[in-house]
Amino acid sequence: MPQRDRQEQIELLLDHYQAPRHHGAMPDPDVTMPGGNPGCGDVITIYLKGNPDHEHIADVTFEGEGCTISQAAASLLMEMVHDGRLTLSAVLALDYNTMIDALGREVVASRPRCATLALGTLKAAVKKYLWDHGVVPGEREGGAVDSDTTGLVFGEGAARAAKTSA
Numbered sequence: 001m002p003q004r005d006r007q008e009q010i011e012l013l014l015d016h017y018q019a020p021r022h023h024g025a026m027p028d029p030d031v032t033m034p035g036g037n038p039g040c041g042d043v044i045t046i047y048l049k050g051n052p053d054h055e056h057i058a059d060v061t062f063e064g065e066g067c068t069i070s071q072a073a074a075s076l077l078m079e080m081v082h083d084g085r086l087t088l089s090a091v092l093a094l095d096y097n098t099m100i101d102a103l104g105r106e107v108v109a110s111r112p113r114c115a116t117l118a119l120g121t122l123k124a125a126v127k128k129y130l131w132d133h134g135v136v137p138g139e140r141e142g143g144a145v146d147s148d149t150t151g152l153v154f155g156e157g158a159a160r161a162a163k164t165s166a
Helices: 006-018 068-084 088-093 096-103 112-132 158-165
Strands: 031-037 042-050 057-065
Touching: 006 068, 006 096, 031 112, 031 158, 042 068, 042 112, 042 158, 057 068, 057 112, 068 096, 068 112, 088 112, 096 112
Parallel strands: none
Antiparallel strands: 031 042, 042 057
16 A cells, blocks of 8 residues: 555545445345444444355445544445455454554554454454354464454444443
């Protein structure tokens, strides 16, 4: 991804916040995964549909509420998955620093949890999808607990936890 100056990074965030990509509930997802950031009340719900080969993503969308960074990050991530045609294992291998760099490290430096909430939630959705289909990701594929999501919550009750702790 090309380097952007601070103003370009801010414009990118605002564009994704004001016109989110792949936004909205999916009618029949394989996985619906909520995620929340109790530190500030951000909430993201990822809707994931896998391909029958259990390796590729057929579709992924999101809904959410929260700060500009968390919502723009979710939109940008959805665009990355769709445009890059990322596989399930590629999503699990995504590094949180990659997400922060894509958003603009300087702009989101003070809000890393907001910047990575969508990625953590998407990874949790992928892991649930794989688990539900009898494919358990191993350490190499990213099946280990992600230390970069400390403080974020995923799954049932995530939205409530994010809202009550903020």
